Amino acid sequence: MSWQTIDRNKVDQGDLGPGLSDDVKAKIRTFFPRYPSKRAVMLPALHITQEALGYVSLRAMREIADLLEVPPAAVMDVVTFYTHFWTHPKGKKTIVLCRGISCELMGGKAVRAQIEKTLGVADHATTADGRYSYMTEECLAGCDWGPCMLINEKMHKCVKPGDVERILNDPGNDKLDIPRSDLFDAPHK
Ligand code: FES
Structure with a gap:
């Protein structure tokens, strides 16, 4: 477990992308x-x-x-x-795997290898079909139940490599259907 340097300077200077409405x-x-x-x-x-x-x-x-x-x-x-922010378009589902010490001790490395093998992408990247973006984080605040992974806003605990495919394909991984703050949501129009 260690802090990780991620090269996110691969920005296409020729394409400025969309602006703000x-x-x-x-x-x-x-x-x-x-x-x-x-x-x-x-x-x-x-x-x-x-x-x-x-x-x-x-x-x-x-x-x-x-x-x-x-x-x-x-x-x-x-x-x-901040790894939370992306400089290229994200996939439909964002997968965040914990790389913190508790999760790593409970087998997080094997889960990480399985996710990267299944998706065919490394950390902080998006699959070619635009379905998934994948990244790792230091802690997801679920240290008692490692390894933890978050898909969109749904937390999955005690994840084993054999669970990865099922979890990735679970349609229930979108935003949680519970009251939540819309403080930072995009304006609805
Ligand atoms: S170390 Fe994984 S959730 Fe805290």
Whole structure:
């Protein structure tokens, strides 16, 4: 178990990708009164953008920079620091496997190998058919039940390599049907 460096600088400079709609910009602006500066709205802006576009495109980074009155590099710094944010389009389902010590002790490495073999992608990548994006995280706050994996917003505990295929294909892995905050959701229109 260790911190991991992920090369996410493979950004196609020729394609800036989609920008922010007026509704998304308006939702980001609603956060301004809650924070001491526009710059402090960086994380809400990125969450809302990723919810709206599926990722944070280069064009969106520039537009967020304009909204928050910061250099575009300041936005890219944050996007590439947090593994939660993606710089290329995400698949329909996001799979997050814990690589923390508790999960690793309980067999997480074998689960990781099985996921990567089944999907044919390495960490922080999207399958060619756009069905899945896959990433690892340090801890999913389910350390008593390792290995843990999260698909969209549904947690799977005590996962064994033999469970991977069934879990990946489970249609019940979309957002949980329980009351949840829509604070960072994309605006509904
Ligand atoms: S170490 Fe895996 S959930 Fe905490």
